[in-house]
Amino acid sequence: RPVRVLLRRAADRAWLATQNVAFADGDLSDPASLAAACDGVTTVYHAAARVGDWGPWEDFVRVSIDGTRHLIDAAIAARVRRFVHVSSISAYGHRNGVGLVLDETAPLGRNVYRWSYYTRAKVEAEHIVWDRHRAGKIEVSVIRPSWIYGPRDRTTIGRIVNLIRRGRQRLLGDGDNRLNTVYAGNVAECCILAADSPRAAGEAYNASHDGVITQRQYVNLIAQTLGCQPVTAQVPYGAAYRVAFVLECFGHLFHTSKPPMITRYGVWLMGRRSFFECTKAREQLGWQPTVTYEVGVPATVRWFLEKERGAGVEADVAATQSLPATAGAAR
Numbered sequence: 001r002p003v004r005v006l007l008r009r010a011a012d013r014a015w016l017a018t019q020n021v022a023f024a025d026g027d028l029s030d031p032a033s034l035a036a037a038c039d040g041v042t043t044v045y046h047a048a049a050r051v052g053d054w055g056p057w058e059d060f061v062r063v064s065i066d067g068t069r070h071l072i073d074a075a076i077a078a079r080v081r082r083f084v085h086v087s088s089i090s091a092y093g094h095r096n097g098v099g100l101v102l103d104e105t106a107p108l109g110r111n112v113y114r115w116s117y118y119t120r121a122k123v124e125a126e127h128i129v130w131d132r133h134r135a136g137k138i139e140v141s142v143i144r145p146s147w148i149y150g151p152r153d154r155t156t157i158g159r160i161v162n163l164i165r166r167g168r169q170r171l172l173g174d175g176d177n178r179l180n181t182v183y184a185g186n187v188a189e190c191c192i193l194a195a196d197s198p199r200a201a202g203e204a205y206n207a208s209h210d211g212v213i214t215q216r217q218y219v220n221l222i223a224q225t226l227g228c229q230p231v232t233a234q235v236p237y238g239a240a241y242r243v244a245f246v247l248e249c250f251g252h253l254f255h256t257s258k259p260p261m262i263t264r265y266g267v268w269l270m271g272r273r274s275f276f277e278c279t280k281a282r283e284q285l286g287w288q289p290t291v292t293y294e295v296g297v298p299a300t301v302r303w304f305l306e307k308e309r310g311a312g313v314e315a316d317v318a319a320t321q322s323l324p325a326t327a328g329a330a331r
Contacts, residue, residue: 006037006048015152028067034074043195044075047086050121051155053266054251054259057117064121069128075138082139084195085129086187089146089180089208089276091122094265100274104144104204113264115248133202141194142204143187146276147269150184150296151303161304164223164231172271173237175216180208180276183296186289193285205281210289210296215270221293225301237271 026033093110247260
């Protein structure tokens with residue numbers, strides 16, 4: 001039985017149409033459409049959210065919070081067996097500190113920046129999901145990815161590529177901090193393992209890295225793929241953080257729709273010294289990321305360059321056929 005994918009009517013279906021999936025027209029703000037999408041399925045993978053570090057709070061509420069509530073209630077009404085909720089390690093809050101390593105036992109929502117609407121919404125969405133599970137209404141598994149990259153990423157890869165090509169990319173700090181970044185297809189594998197594991201009911205799992213890679217190594221793997229010189233210029237983390245705060249204040253004061261050049265969330269994402277570990281997923285689910293940075297990063301860059309040239313050619317990595325590329329899925 002094919003995976004059923006929830007899509008808004010205006011969504012681009014070109015790539016998904018090649019993946020042997022069934023389409024369900026709907027919207028997270030339309031409960032009636034969600035009821036039809038959930039009818040007859042056994043597992044719902046909820047990966048839809050308002051993504052980004054800028055935008056009005058009302059958008060995050062409508063999509064990430066209210067949308068999660070609508071979807072899980074529709075799943076309950078349809079007697080879905082397992083609800084796999086894709087959250088984020090940012091739901092832990094913006095924790096930082098040299099040598100700080102966090103796992104799934106860490107509390108949610110600590111040290112959340114003002115205006116960090118993405119993080120706030122992720123915390124609230126998790127509370128909704130856990131409330132339904134604790135009430136015995138549905139089995140829930142929560143996956144907390146870190147910064148996801150891969151082909152069809154329209155959020156971050158373009159920014160980094162363009163900065164590197166213009167010679168404006170900077171390392172935050174010395175660049176030797178470990179990054180929490182993970183390939184989209186690897187996250188999809190973790191979601192499927194959790195959905196199929198009886199042990200994963202009522203559990204949360206970090207899917208937070210594909211191995212050890214530093215900020216410097218990650219950025220320069222992109223630069224190498226582009227044929228550009230390695231990035232060596234540095235900006236102190238604290239200075240970047242303070243500049244980001246000023247730019248955020250300016251943006252909110254003047255109600256700008258365009259995001260600032262940098263935000264505190266972006267600085268934290270790239271330059272933090274804390275690290276989120278995923279030992280639990282490896283031990284309990286047997287999750288082993290199958291796409292390495294050496295394969296996934298060049299594939300992502302090549303996809304972006306092809307898209308930029310208008311060729312419409314997908315990157316040549318089989319594992320790009322993954323659920324997180326969709327707004328949501330059920331099977």
